[in-house]
Amino acid sequence: MTVAIVGAAECDLGVTGAGVLELQVQAVTRALADAGLSLADVDGLATNNVGRFSTNEVADQLGLRPAWVDSTFVGGSAFEAYVGRAVQAIEAGQAQVVVISYASNQRSARSRSLGGVLEEHLPMAQFETPYGPLYPLSFYAMAASAYLHRYGLGREHLAAVAVSAREWALRNPAAYRYGAGPLTVDEVLAAPVISSPLGSADCCLVTDGGGAIVLTSAERARDLRSAPVRVLGYGEATGHATMATPDDILDTGAAASGAAAFARAGLGPDDVDVAQVYDSFTITPLLSLEALGLAEPGQAGVLAAEGAFAPGGDRPLNTSGGGLSYCHPGQYGVLLLVEAVRQLRGECGDRQVAGAEVAVAHGTGGILSHHATVLLGVDR
Amino acid sequence: MSHDALKQVGAVEGYVPPEDALTAPWWAATREHRLLLQACETCGSRQHHPRHVCTSCGATSLGWTSSAGAGVLDAVTVVHRPPRPDLQAPYVVARVRLDDGPVLLSSVVGTGALGAAIGDRVALTWRDLSDGRALPVFELEED
Numbered sequence A: 001m002t003v004a005i006v007g008a009a010e011c012d013l014g015v016t017g018a019g020v021l022e023l024q025v026q027a028v029t030r031a032l033a034d035a036g037l038s039l040a041d042v043d044g045l046a047t048n049n050v051g052r053f054s055t056n057e058v059a060d061q062l063g064l065r066p067a068w069v070d071s072t073f074v075g076g077s078a079f080e081a082y083v084g085r086a087v088q089a090i091e092a093g094q095a096q097v098v099v100i101s102y103a104s105n106q107r108s109a110r111s112r113s114l115g116g117v118l119e120e121h122l123p124m125a126q127f128e129t130p131y132g133p134l135y136p137l138s139f140y141a142m143a144a145s146a147y148l149h150r151y152g153l154g155r156e157h158l159a160a161v162a163v164s165a166r167e168w169a170l171r172n173p174a175a176y177r178y179g180a181g182p183l184t185v186d187e188v189l190a191a192p193v194i195s196s197p198l199g200s201a202d203c204c205l206v207t208d209g210g211g212a213i214v215l216t217s218a219e220r221a222r223d224l225r226s227a228p229v230r231v232l233g234y235g236e237a238t239g240h241a242t243m244a245t246p247d248d249i250l251d252t253g254a255a256a257s258g259a260a261a262f263a264r265a266g267l268g269p270d271d272v273d274v275a276q277v278y279d280s281f282t283i284t285p286l287l288s289l290e291a292l293g294l295a296e297p298g299q300a301g302v303l304a305a306e307g308a309f310a311p312g313g314d315r316p317l318n319t320s321g322g323g324l325s326y327c328h329p330g331q332y333g334v335l336l337l338v339e340a341v342r343q344l345r346g347e348c349g350d351r352q353v354a355g356a357e358v359a360v361a362h363g364t365g366g367i368l369s370h371h372a373t374v375l376l377g378v379d380r
Numbered sequence B: 001m002s003h004d005a006l007k008q009v010g011a012v013e014g015y016v017p018p019e020d021a022l023t024a025p026w027w028a029a030t031r032e033h034r035l036l037l038q039a040c041e042t043c044g045s046r047q048h049h050p051r052h053v054c055t056s057c058g059a060t061s062l063g064w065t066s067s068a069g070a071g072v073l074d075a076v077t078v079v080h081r082p083p084r085p086d087l088q089a090p091y092v093v094a095r096v097r098l099d100d101g102p103v104l105l106s107s108v109v110g111t112g113a114l115g116a117a118i119g120d121r122v123a124l125t126w127r128d129l130s131d132g133r134a135l136p137v138f139e140l141e142e143d
């Protein structure tokens, strides 16, 4: 693969009081500055969540006239999917410099609803919403119930994921929970249950935030300001929309997505030095890590409880603090990529994984509906 | 059927959207407390929710068959913080794997419902809506 990530940045995070276009402009201009590029260089744009015509709106705001855009809307994994399509666009010559961006002011705007959005013309409205599931939370809760049941594990194995995320967040000044102090398994278990077996401490934050990355050819990347990060592989998989559709609730598309990414990269799970895996809920990365081959079936929860994913562990996971303790602006996928890039550049200070050369960023969207995997590596 | 009983399954009067051309037979059967499954006229596969195509073989000619209404819990959650203020928690949301094949999202009601666990056998029962339709829900089988 001949494409590199040359810029990465966050917009303001947390509770910003800003509008979504202001945050978009922050993300894009900061990522371009990181790359040593300007808006005039950009001819490709991928984003969503701004309006019905998100790429039109962001192009208009930035004064761009891109030759390639993508506004695929599949949940928080869209940004990993955009990387695959951006690589294709650059390799095909349709775009030279692609920006992938995202921003949300959901916390400031108080726009998040526990029940999700009712779309009366879709099957879920007639056949599932009447039973009162939280969307998406109750689906992940049912997956968690199945995971714990199948492998004989307990809520403490889920809780360990939140504990690990907090430990990383304490080392990341940009994290929402930076300075909040450590979290214990007992505290996670004592938090109010929302939809069993998941309690409030098993659930991601609800914050403003977002970010952007900039991609261009690996050849051009070597002339730019930051150390290039190569895209080594990508893959994605789409599945169900309703809670009853998957025959096996634990058999997610992450396996196919991950296998495609590893095959394109010519790498295997053992080659991964640092993992950024979507943690909407504590169960989510456990299922994804096993599907990606980064843990044996039923073992991700055991590894979490042993501290393998925490600072000092041998399988560093979600080193920013993740959606659980760093930032979760509705769709978190772009920030998985930002942190992966920073780890591979060695910019992560107290939370740096020594010698990290290969990173995986794995996004999950909807109710384990869409999965997209990106493998990144230092430029050799 | 009391308003409180509907609240137990997380459903509220007037909240279930109206049927459409595809789903009208399914909802009509609920008025007689019959649970229909869609059955493919080509390959015989059964599916739920109703679709315009058989996801097993791609045929678009689909009929209906009655479910015996027995199944096993495939995944379970107890909702403690409802998505709407008119719902009365806690209540159970579960995936039920019918002996007839398909998986349904539903609720577990009645004795011991809040202790429902994966692998428990369940049987069909009904919660009536004020418009004459009914929601299929499940009770734990006594052992």
Ligand SMILES: [Zn+2]
Pocket (backbone or CB within 6 Å): B040, B041, B042, B043, B044, B045, B054, B055, B056, B057, B058, B059
């Ligand atoms: Zn068929």
